[in-house]
Structures are given as C-alpha cells and as structure tokens.
Amino acid sequence: MAAITESVDSGVGEGIENRLVKPEESDQVKKLNPEAKEFIPCYKKKINNQSLSSGDFAITKKHSGGEEFNKQDGRRRNGYNQGRKVRLSGRGSKAQREDSIRRTVYVSDIDQSVTEEVLAGLFSSYGQVVDCRICGDPNSVLRFAFVEFYDDQGARAALSVGGTIIGYHPVRVLPSKTAILPVNPTFLPRSEDERDKCTRTIYCTNVDKNATEDDVRIFFESACGEVTRIRLLGDQLHSTRIAFVEFAIADSAVAALNCSGVVLGSQPIRVSPSKTPVRSRFTRSPFTN
Structure with a gap:
C-alpha cells in the first residue's frame, strides 16, 4: 500500500504537507516560502569564467589558477511559471516522485544574503528551473537549498556549479535525495x-x-x-x-x-x-x- 499522502481530519492532521495537489488547488501552492514573493529566474548567461551580479551581490566562478572574472549578466525569461505548474500537479505517484528527485539538486553552504531569485537565476544557466527552495536558519551564516529542473539533464549539468562563490562562500552541489514538496498554505x-x-x-x-x-x-x-x-x-x-x-x-x-x-x-x-x-x-x- 502506498505511503500516507493526504491530511487526516482537522482535529488530528493540522500541519500535514499535502502531497496530492488538485488542479483547483495548484494556484494556492505557488509561494515557496511564506515571506518571499514568487521569483522569476533572471539570468541567462553561462557562469563559467564569469561573475553574475545584482546590485551589490556578486557570484564568482574561480579557476584552478585562482583567477576571478567579473561580468554583468542579463535577465532571463524562461517560462518558469508554466513549467512549475505542470510539475506540481503530477507529484502523486511514486514514479513521478522519483522523477522529481532525479531533476533536483541539493545546494549547501549558501550565504545568508542569497535569495531564491538569485539562486534560481544562477542555476537557470544550466536548464529551466521549475522550483527553488532555500531552507535553514535565516540567522545562520550558511544555509542550504533544493533546486528542481524541468529535466534531469539540467540537474546533471548543474552539478558543475559546485565551487562557485556566491556572495562570500563557494557552494557545494550534489544530487538530491528528496524532492521539493508542495504545501497546503x-x-x-x-x-x-x-x-x-x-x-x-x-x-x-x-x-x-x-x-x-x-x-x-x-x-x-x-x-x-x-x-x-x-x-x-x-x-x-x-x-x-x-x-x-x-x-x-x-x-x-x-x-x-x-x-x-x-x-x-x-x-x-x-x-x-x-x-x-x-x-x-x-x-x-x-x-x-
């Protein structure tokens, strides 16, 4: 029998993350985080040999020789919302969940100043980002995140982001063991x-x-x-x-x-x-x- 995925009655199940999202509920689960506005990935150039910047925020890819390159990057418009809606509505089955895991990377050592928009913008250089969630203590110096791509090819390519300096810290990128889950608001x-x-x-x-x-x-x-x-x-x-x-x-x-x-x-x-x-x-x- 499949694992429990639906809320029990309100007297017992308050707080349960609803894994089965009905079509009419899909608009209610758009926000990745209760304090953040929904982002649109905003960078489109490859970050290899480059630095992306947004205001005072800088992203730098270090070379083996220790050189750093700094260039402004443009904005990306990649149909983020449409891709995300498709994926959120199909999380019910085990096969779809496993597919979602294959399309997701785990990012650690993220500077506390980094936003979901900036992080998604960085990874959108490697494929269409359909979901992004930064987690961890907001008061901690470093946090972690999950970034989901439209296909597993993007997730594999994103592994090369490991070592990129975002803010003041180089991030680590690994294949994720879990999928990003929708939540009942x-x-x-x-x-x-x-x-x-x-x-x-x-x-x-x-x-x-x-x-x-x-x-x-x-x-x-x-x-x-x-x-x-x-x-x-x-x-x-x-x-x-x-x-x-x-x-x-x-x-x-x-x-x-x-x-x-x-x-x-x-x-x-x-x-x-x-x-x-x-x-x-x-x-x-x-x-x-």
Whole structure:
C-alpha cells in the first residue's frame, strides 16, 4: 500500500504537507516560502569564467589558477511559471516522485544574503528551473537549498556549479535525495516563532506503521541531536506513517536530511525540510501506539 499522502481530519492532521495537489488547488501552492514573493529566474548567461551580479551581490566562478572574472549578466525569461505548474500537479505517484528527485539538486553552504531569485537565476544557466527552495536558519551564516529542473539533464549539468562563490562562500552541489514538496498554505507558519520552528523541523514519510514516537525520537536523537517535539500520524489501516520532528537547533534538522534512505523499523524513511511547524497544542498524536 502506498505511503500516507493526504491530511487526516482537522482535529488530528493540522500541519500535514499535502502531497496530492488538485488542479483547483495548484494556484494556492505557488509561494515557496511564506515571506518571499514568487521569483522569476533572471539570468541567462553561462557562469563559467564569469561573475553574475545584482546590485551589490556578486557570484564568482574561480579557476584552478585562482583567477576571478567579473561580468554583468542579463535577465532571463524562461517560462518558469508554466513549467512549475505542470510539475506540481503530477507529484502523486511514486514514479513521478522519483522523477522529481532525479531533476533536483541539493545546494549547501549558501550565504545568508542569497535569495531564491538569485539562486534560481544562477542555476537557470544550466536548464529551466521549475522550483527553488532555500531552507535553514535565516540567522545562520550558511544555509542550504533544493533546486528542481524541468529535466534531469539540467540537474546533471548543474552539478558543475559546485565551487562557485556566491556572495562570500563557494557552494557545494550534489544530487538530491528528496524532492521539493508542495504545501497546503493553510498550514504555513502564522508567526515569527512558528517560522523559527520550521527551520528546526523535518517532515518524514514512509515510517514503519509499527513505529512509536519513542522509536522515532531515539532514532533521530542518536543520529542528529536533541528532539523537542514529535507528531506521528497514521493508523494500522495504512502501510506506513508520517512524522513531523522538531529539533532543538536548526543544525540538527539539516543533519536529519542525510537520514533519507536509512531504515527505521522495517522501512527506509524519506526526510524533507518541513514548511509547517508542529503545533504546540498537539503534544502527542492519538494514533501513537
């Protein structure tokens, strides 16, 4: 039986990221981040041997000899919105999810001044960017992101961006282990405190149906750090369960992303950054064994 993908009733499932996006709901999930306007990728030239700049922001590709090149780049108009709508509406099946993962790269060591627009603009030089999400503690010096392309060819080409200096730091680019997930805007953070909690929270799917909150807590605390709150959802009628895990610090949530594919109980779990907090009024799930 497929993993749980839909919200349970409102008394139990508040905060669940809805993975099945109906056509009529697609317009509601456009914003990648509750504080950011939807971006349009704005650069079109290759960054090899170049530096892209926007105002005071600079992107530099270093050569083996240590030389740096700085040139202004123009704007890119590449049909971003149309590509993104197509992809968001097709995330339901396992095959489509795996395809989405192949088209996504994981970018780390991102300067805190970098916006989703700038990052997508950089990667649009390698293929059509259909989605981009910067994650991590906004107060941290470095953050991470997921960038999804229209096809896997763009994702493969984007791996060469590794080592590019964006702002003050060279970024690392790797194939992603997870896809970018749409989110029901009803469950987005409602306050600064909840936004902070989101940076410390992960969304875990394909959890063994026999796992308890204690099992999940012990698993993540042994691998990543202190867990402050857990929401475990599901029942014995479904083959797997889902969990929201909130950590004491954002670095632990980042470390937890590396647990994708690790077996918890009898199932390899999938871990993604959460765009929704664990609501404080739900301290334990009534479905917990």
